[in-house]
Amino acid sequence: MTTRRSDTALAHAGRDRQLSAGTVNIPPFRCSTVLFEDLAAFEDHSQGSEAFRYARDGTPTARALESAYAELEGAAGAVATCSGLSAVTVALSSFLRPGDHLVLSEGAYEPTVAYAQGVLQEFGVSVTLVPPAIGGRIGEALQPNTRIVYLESPSSGTFELQDLPAIAAAVRAAAVQRERKPLILIDNTWSGGLFHQPLSLGADVVIQAATKYISGHSDAMLGLVACNEATLASIRRNAKLQGIYASPDDCWLGLRGLRTxxxxxxxxxxxxxxxxxxxxxxxxxxxxxxxxxxxxxxxxxxxxxxxxxxxxxxxxxxxxxxxxxxxxxxxxxxxxxxxxxxxxxxxxxxxxxxxxxxxxxxxxxxxxxxxxxxxxxxxxxxxxxxxxxxxxxxx
Ligand SMILES: Cc1ncc(COP(=O)(O)O)c(C=O)c1O
Structure with missing residues (x-):
């Protein structure tokens, strides 16, 4: 986590002279195959090395954007996806398993609700919709098998806010008798990631439709998921195994948008x-x-x-x-x-x-x-x- 003020972070975050060969902003790395130097490098990769070896697993452009967005949100890391909706679905499907329960704000973006009620329910996840301004009363909706509380603030269309600290306190209180605390996921698109830092208010995962304010020019489709330490590896793994890929051109536009x-x-x-x-x-x-x-x-x-x-x-x-x-x-x-x-x-x-x-x-x-x-x-x-x-x- 950084102590840089956000305006300063936006100008400098995600920059790496080595990755960009010295250019100020990193160019779009359009590629699929990346050649291995030798057998040792090939073998090293199959052992899980983080080096760039195949575009679907991430490009330098995507890494630069992820690192800049993670800094903005005060996150342990971020994962870039191909749209805001894919950021939502990747985040949710990283944790929900058959038999789990999802508490979902009614005010969430409509396709998010459709995904929960259409796809997740078919995979055996039960879903409870709660009013968008429920605040600390969310505790009443939690069940022993609640795995995720999903929020959006403000709500799509009607602009109710979530009292995130009160919700986080209710979730923590309910978690006392459980093995694991339900995770709090929140769509932070309205604030652009700049005017609201949900991770510091108790959320575990933040979703951003970077198609909107981050890109800022109606010319890119992009999603970002910012994660705390405990959730990053699961979300990165799930995005990778689902073949979720953010195009280098769109990542480049997203990074360019972040600067301003x-x-x-x-x-x-x-x-x-x-x-x-x-x-x-x-x-x-x-x-x-x-x-x-x-x-x-x-x-x-x-x-x-x-x-x-x-x-x-x-x-x-x-x-x-x-x-x-x-x-x-x-x-x-x-x-x-x-x-x-x-x-x-x-x-x-x-x-x-x-x-x-x-x-x-x-x-x-x-x-x-x-x-x-x-x-x-x-x-x-x-x-x-x-x-x-x-x-x-x-x-
Ligand atoms: C709050 C919110 N989240 C997610 C999305 C999905 O983003 P995308 O259109 O990039 O899939 C939208 C799109 O309008 C949105 O308004």
């Missing part, structure tokens, strides 16, 4: 907060779901556990506008694009359809919209939104 993460995120935060505050005052808007706003029910938690916000939040419209009104609003936007993902320089606005397992939040049938504030000028984005909200009302 801090300045980009601060700008996303400033624009996102300004737009959130402005939206909260608009008559067409019922509520804004952004933990950085004082009216968010868990604002105090955000102030305690996060050192900033990204540019992603949601807002609910005041009433049930018909589809035609929504179409007028969204299709007429000049700057906000409609597309999945987030975290890059361009702003996005999409309607959120909460899945049926989000029973409480899904019961509200007023339109919910998810906004990603990009790097455009805040005033231009605000004007685009103002015109969009006005179009809701014009027949």
């Amino acid at each position: 993460l801090a300045v980009r995120l601060r700008q996303h935060m400033a624009t996102g907060l300004a737009l959130a505050q402005w939206l909260a005052e608009q008559p067409a808007v019922a509520e804004v779901l952004h933990p950085g706003l004082p009216q968010h029910p868990q604002h105090a938690l955000w102030q305690r556990d996060f050192s900033g916000a990204s540019g992603l939040f949601a807002f609910r419209l005041q009433r049930q506008y018909d589809r035609e009104a929504l179409r007028r609003m969204l299709d007429g936007l000049q700057l906000f694009g409609m597309g999945y993902s987030f975290g890059a320089f361009e702003s996005l606005l999409i309607p959120v359809r909460l899945p049926p397992h989000r029973s409480t939040a899904a019961a509200d049938d007023r339109p919910l919209l998810r906004l990603h504030a990009g790097l455009e000028a805040m005033e231009d984005l605000q004007a685009d939104l103002a015109a969009g909200l006005a179009r809701l009302e014009t027949a």
Whole structure:
């Protein structure tokens, strides 16, 4: 673990003159076969040496990215994967076995829940969904066979925060009579790994969809899993045996993105907060779901556990506008694009359809919209939104 401030770490982490032959950033090592020097090196490799001997087991580009991300998260190590979702599935499948129980926040990214309920349950894992803001009451959901508590903070779509220290305390308390403590896994994509350090708050494994803020330019698919000492070897082994491979081009883009993460995120935060505050005052808007706003029910938690916000939040419209009104609003936007993902320089606005397992939040049938504030000028984005909200009302 390092004591470097995160801005400094982002500029220097993962750099190795020998690996990169002196270049500042490491280039993408596109390869499959790596030739052994001689029989001794070949034999050494089959004994488990860490030297680069086949691209699927890692390239210098992937190692550089992993080491930089591990430093950012204060982790023992990290494993790069081919997408954010593969980071989720590799992490979960590293520990769950038939007969195990998984406690999963309802607010997790929808494909994470689909993987748990679809694939893991078929492999004999039982799954209990818990409300996203459950906090220390999570103890009530733990069973003797609970192996993993899986969290995401804030929740996808509805932006509830997890009280991670309270959850970690409840898990530790429940672990007293067991052989092993359930592991806490958390998706930390919203904070980009910069504004929230879950390992220091009691998590064992942190998942990052590096496709988003870390890459930052909508041009790479990448996942990262940051691990504590106890979990690293299992996750690395599982990723390797599943043939999970992060492409060197995408690792290179991810590493390149990391170098500017801090300045980009601060700008996303400033624009996102300004737009959130402005939206909260608009008559067409019922509520804004952004933990950085004082009216968010868990604002105090955000102030305690996060050192900033990204540019992603949601807002609910005041009433049930018909589809035609929504179409007028969204299709007429000049700057906000409609597309999945987030975290890059361009702003996005999409309607959120909460899945049926989000029973409480899904019961509200007023339109919910998810906004990603990009790097455009805040005033231009605000004007685009103002015109969009006005179009809701014009027949
Ligand atoms: C919170 C969260 N986790 C994981 C993912 C999956 O990332 P990817 O699209 O890179 O597979 C996403 C994607 O939107 C996400 O929002």
